[in-house]
Amino acid sequence: GENVEQHPSTLSVQEGDSAVIKCTYSDSASNYFPWYKQELGKRPQLIIDIRSNVGEKKDQRIAVTLNKTAKHFSLHITETQPEDSAVYFCAASISGNAGNMLTFGGGTRLMVKP
Amino acid sequence: GAVVSQHPSRVICKSGTSVKIECRSLDFQATTMFWYRQFPKQSLMLMATSNEGSKATYEQGVEKDKFLINHASLTLSTLTVTSAHPEDSSFYICSASRGQTQYFGPGTRLLVL
Numbered sequence: 142g143e144n145v146e147q148h149p150s151t152l153s154v155q156e157g158d159s160a161v162i163k164c165t166y167s168d169s170a171s172n173y174f175p176w177y178k179q180e181l182g183k184r185p186q187l188i189i190d191i192r193s194n195v196g197e198k199k200d201q202r203i204a205v206t207l208n209k210t211a212k213h214f215s216l217h218i219t220e221t222q223p224e225d226s227a228v229y230f231c232a233a234s235i236s237g238n239a240g241n242m243l244t245f246g247g248g249t250r251l252m253v254k255p
Numbered sequence: 256g257a258v259v260s261q262h263p264s265r266v267i268c269k270s271g272t273s274v275k276i277e278c279r280s281l282d283f284q285a286t287t288m289f290w291y292r293q294f295p296k297q298s299l300m301l302m303a304t305s306n307e308g309s310k311a312t313y314e315q316g317v318e319k320d321k322f323l324i325n326h327a328s329l330t331l332s333t334l335t336v337t338s339a340h341p342e343d344s345s346f347y348i349c350s351a352s353r354g355q356t357q358y359f360g361p362g363t364r365l366l367v368l
Contacts, residue, residue: 173355184259184348184359185299230298234355239312240287240304241355248298 143168145233147246155254160221162249164231165213171233174214179228221253258282259351261360276334276363278349284329285351293346305332339367
């Protein structure tokens with residue numbers, strides 16, 4: 142089955158700096174890669190996603206890049222703010238497989254210091 | 256759009272009792288819903304895939320007789336933790352699929368005394 146590795150497990154940055162979180166996946170058939178943000182005690186919230194026919198996607202301060210050949214994808218947050226502090230999860234899925242089941246990475250705890 | 260609710264948000268129960276958790280997709284129909292368990296500072300662990308009108312698919316190591324799942328309509332799936340024990344205490348989160356995207360409920364914190 143699919144295996145998703147996520148690094149780093151914790152990341153501390155100064156407010157205004159950029160943060161990068163990287164994930165690798167094992168199944169080359171995976172074609173959908175969402176990123177979720179989870180604040181303490183809250184639900185995971187979808188912040189951005191990318192499909193395998195696209196190499197990069199951007200939404201304001203957040204961008205995701207995908208390298209299908211290397212089977213890795215990354216989340217980039219620019220101009221970080223204290224409210225960006227949370228746990229971020231990457232995930233991968235195969236369209237139509239097991240109801241579009243997601244395989245999650247282990248999570249990255251991002252701390253943005255004011 | 257794509258709102259998922261979950262009830263109750265927290266529950267405390269005595270060991271040996273059963274607890275039912277409801278997951279609803281409020282503004283869309285979801286053929287497939289998922290149930291996860293999350294331990295503190297850990298990732299989401301998939302317990303089972305809930306399919307409307309059919310039996311749920313359980314992940315390896317998850318007891319189907321202990322964690323009963325019913326998905327009777329396109330907007331409602333329920334998870335019943337039967338004969339709960341303290342080790343079942345956890346944060347349970349559901350999600351509903353809309354296309355290839357999963358939207359999560361707010362979670363249920365279960366404490367078994």
